[in-house]
Amino acid sequence: MAKSSNSKGVVQRARKIQLLLMDVDGVLTRGQVILLSQADGTALEIKEFDAHDGAGLTVARLMGLRTGIITGRESAALARRAHEMDVEFLYQKRAEKIPAYEEIVRLSGVAEAAIAYVGDDLPDLPVMARVGLAVAVGDAAPEVKRAAHYITSRAGGDRALREVVEVILKSQGKWKEAVKRARA
Amino acid sequence: MAKSSNSKGVVQRARKIQLLLMDVDGVLTRGQVILLSQADGTALEIKEFDAHDGAGLTVARLMGLRTGIITGRESAALARRAHEMDVEFLYQKRAEKIPAYEEIVRLSGVAEAAIAYVGDDLPDLPVMARVGLAVAVGDAAPEVKRAAHYITSRAGGDRALREVVEVILKSQGKWKEAVKRARA
Amino acid sequence: MAKSSNSKGVVQRARKIQLLLMDVDGVLTRGQVILLSQADGTALEIKEFDAHDGAGLTVARLMGLRTGIITGRESAALARRAHEMDVEFLYQKRAEKIPAYEEIVRLSGVAEAAIAYVGDDLPDLPVMARVGLAVAVGDAAPEVKRAAHYITSRAGGDRALREVVEVILKSQGKWKEAVKRARA
Amino acid sequence: MAKSSNSKGVVQRARKIQLLLMDVDGVLTRGQVILLSQADGTALEIKEFDAHDGAGLTVARLMGLRTGIITGRESAALARRAHEMDVEFLYQKRAEKIPAYEEIVRLSGVAEAAIAYVGDDLPDLPVMARVGLAVAVGDAAPEVKRAAHYITSRAGGDRALREVVEVILKSQGKWKEAVKRARA
Numbered sequence: 001m002a003k004s005s006n007s008k009g010v011v012q013r014a015r016k017i018q019l020l021l022m023d024v025d026g027v028l029t030r031g032q033v034i035l036l037s038q039a040d041g042t043a044l045e046i047k048e049f050d051a052h053d054g055a056g057l058t059v060a061r062l063m064g065l066r067t068g069i070i071t072g073r074e075s076a077a078l079a080r081r082a083h084e085m086d087v088e089f090l091y092q093k094r095a096e097k098i099p100a101y102e103e104i105v106r107l108s109g110v111a112e113a114a115i116a117y118v119g120d121d122l123p124d125l126p127v128m129a130r131v132g133l134a135v136a137v138g139d140a141a142p143e144v145k146r147a148a149h150y151i152t153s154r155a156g157g158d159r160a161l162r163e164v165v166e167v168i169l170k171s172q173g174k175w176k177e178a179v180k181r182a183r184a
Numbered sequence: 185m186a187k188s189s190n191s192k193g194v195v196q197r198a199r200k201i202q203l204l205l206m207d208v209d210g211v212l213t214r215g216q217v218i219l220l221s222q223a224d225g226t227a228l229e230i231k232e233f234d235a236h237d238g239a240g241l242t243v244a245r246l247m248g249l250r251t252g253i254i255t256g257r258e259s260a261a262l263a264r265r266a267h268e269m270d271v272e273f274l275y276q277k278r279a280e281k282i283p284a285y286e287e288i289v290r291l292s293g294v295a296e297a298a299i300a301y302v303g304d305d306l307p308d309l310p311v312m313a314r315v316g317l318a319v320a321v322g323d324a325a326p327e328v329k330r331a332a333h334y335i336t337s338r339a340g341g342d343r344a345l346r347e348v349v350e351v352i353l354k355s356q357g358k359w360k361e362a363v364k365r366a367r368a
Numbered sequence: 369m370a371k372s373s374n375s376k377g378v379v380q381r382a383r384k385i386q387l388l389l390m391d392v393d394g395v396l397t398r399g400q401v402i403l404l405s406q407a408d409g410t411a412l413e414i415k416e417f418d419a420h421d422g423a424g425l426t427v428a429r430l431m432g433l434r435t436g437i438i439t440g441r442e443s444a445a446l447a448r449r450a451h452e453m454d455v456e457f458l459y460q461k462r463a464e465k466i467p468a469y470e471e472i473v474r475l476s477g478v479a480e481a482a483i484a485y486v487g488d489d490l491p492d493l494p495v496m497a498r499v500g501l502a503v504a505v506g507d508a509a510p511e512v513k514r515a516a517h518y519i520t521s522r523a524g525g526d527r528a529l530r531e532v533v534e535v536i537l538k539s540q541g542k543w544k545e546a547v548k549r550a551r552a
Numbered sequence: 553m554a555k556s557s558n559s560k561g562v563v564q565r566a567r568k569i570q571l572l573l574m575d576v577d578g579v580l581t582r583g584q585v586i587l588l589s590q591a592d593g594t595a596l597e598i599k600e601f602d603a604h605d606g607a608g609l610t611v612a613r614l615m616g617l618r619t620g621i622i623t624g625r626e627s628a629a630l631a632r633r634a635h636e637m638d639v640e641f642l643y644q645k646r647a648e649k650i651p652a653y654e655e656i657v658r659l660s661g662v663a664e665a666a667i668a669y670v671g672d673d674l675p676d677l678p679v680m681a682r683v684g685l686a687v688a689v690g691d692a693a694p695e696v697k698r699a700a701h702y703i704t705s706r707a708g709g710d711r712a713l714r715e716v717v718e719v720i721l722k723s724q725g726k727w728k729e730a731v732k733r734a735r736a
Contacts, residue, residue: 183491
């Protein structure tokens with residue numbers, strides 16, 4: 001299975017992508033689950049995203065790539081960040097990812113061969129087995145790396161998504177235009 | 185004393201484990217003590233856990249391994265995270281760990297040879313001297329590493345617990361089934 | 369184009385600088401976008417600055433260098449930090465940076481050849497093309513590094529600004545005096 | 553000037569220490585200035601300390617070493633942490649450190665040759681020039697390293713203080729006893 005960004009297989013898969021889906025913890029973040037204790041005994045969730053990932057996903061949308069998130073956790077922090085990045089599909093609190101994935105496939109009308117998914121751990125495996133371009137972040141679990149068409153050189157939360165956006169837009173000949181628009 | 189995961193001694197010890205106990209700061213976290221100042225002069229505690237550790241401990245429970253925590257600090261953040269990971273025994277604010285440990289031994293009914301404990305610093309030493317499998321995280325204090333049967337390759341808060349779960353479940357021939365269940 | 373701090377070109381450019389402008393995320397921070405979930409579904413922004421950057425910018429002001437910030441985001445955290453560092457110009461929530469930049473040029477009365485700007489990602493490119501000394505932090509996007517007169521050896525949020533302050537003050541023969549004042 | 557922990561000079565200096573003073577940002581923390589935006593436009597300070605530093609300072613107190621903090625910032629987070637570590641002298645919001653230092657010298661009655669101070673940046677230099685054992689953390693500014701009798705192998709916020717405690721207690725033949733007490 002091709003694992004390098006230069007490989008023909010990955011470029012051919014990336015060229016077809018219209019919809020980019022992703023997990024959150026360990027993919028859009030470094031995988032830290034951060035909780036702030038409250039005086040009443042509850043706890044609030046903090047999430048650390050990456051600014052370069054955000055700029056990449058924002059410009060991807062400008063260039064016509066659709067985006068979506070499927071995660072097992074739920075937080076207002078993610079809801080705000082997804083809104084900032086203009087993410088089209090946001091499914092939180094989904095311990096099992098396949099039902100959410102299938103709903104997105106149906107609602108978007110995009111063929112599975114034109115969908116990419118970026119994951120880092122075991123619950124991501126079922127979706128990765130379905131999509132046209134399965135991506136593992138650089139520090140994914142070994143089982144996830146083995147299931148991927150492409151492994152990013154960057155770790156989750158450290159520009160892995162930016163790298164995926166560049167791989168897709170470059171394969172489609174759109175990256176130079178994206179850089180221009182991001183400058184504007 | 186055997187220190188490698190491949191060593192016979194560790195596998196024999198791991199095979200017997202029914203109860204996995206652990207410290208928190210420096211074991212389930214990177215050892216940062218994070219405090220948020222409040223306007224009234226008090227401070228709230230923030231804790232950063234690792235998502236891969238959480239997925240590992242959750243699947244360990246699914247596979248029948250019992251789990252518990254003994255820590256010197258106390259926070260609502262830990263209480264929530266322990267609940268999310270379905271931890272059976274949670275003892276907070278225990279400067280001395282042996283009394284909490286002995287209570288867990290009594291309540292669980294598990295023989296000490298079937299208990300594992302993961303620690304990183306000096307207060308963990310008395311419990312480590314008692315259990316069947318004493319584990320030090322990769323960045324534990326030198327005194328703790330010397331007292332361990334097994335030293336993880338990962339640092340505390342960076343998947344050390346995931347590694348311990350894998351060592352135990354693999355020694356018991358249960359890891360492949362665990363991966364399947366985690367996918368579901 | 370000269371990229372080393374020792375190169376004549378950079379020293380000549382740095383010698384003229386009277387106004388030091390900078391982006392925030394990825395420049396004064398490591399590029400993490402950190403959000404704290406609130407019970408009402410909103411989220412509050414956390415920002416992590418660097419103490420050495422702060423000491424450098426504070427001493428730069430004492431030595432007569434003027435300073436300013438242009439960022440696409442907005443937060444009370446940045447407002448407080450900018451105040452602590454005695455920053456003269458603060459423009460937040462500016463998706464496009466050129467209009468804010470041109471307003472600063474007009475208000476400050478400083479020639480563009482006497483302005484430095486420190487950036488890390490694509491939206492910084494238009495301003496970098498205008499100033500006398502364009503600086504990229506050590507972990508900037510490749511497109512930004514290519515557009516820079518100087519690339520810091522330190523990453524954003526990890527003393528990159530301190531390094532820029534030192535390069536400027538040393539080129540102007542003012543660093544030794546700055547160290548004395550910082551001691552006082 | 554001796555810079556190694558093994559050097560005779562450092563051991564002789566460490567042997568005399570009765571009072572261990574330190575800066576906070578970059579010494580007890582990694583140097584991050586972390587601010588949480590509030591809805592009313594103010595910001596609350598978050599501080600990240602290290603659990604191994606805390607255990608070291610706590611055991612140092614048990615062994616009779618006195619401790620104190622002098623910092624330019626002020627936060628409830630630090631006040632709570634200093635209390636947890638049983639720190640005797642706490643001086644916050646001191647842009648100039650010498651007046652606070654001299655007050656501690658007077659109140660403690662300890663000779664300056666029996667005082668150690670741990671710093672990381674320019675404002676620490678005046679105190680470092682006075683004490684019997686001047687320590688720079690491993691990632692201190694070059695000017696601070698040059699002024700130190702001892703440079704820790706660990707960075708600030710990453711067990712540098714633990715290392716200093718061990719150097720002092722070992723030089724005084726008290727470390728083995730400290731390990732025993734920390735276990736209890």
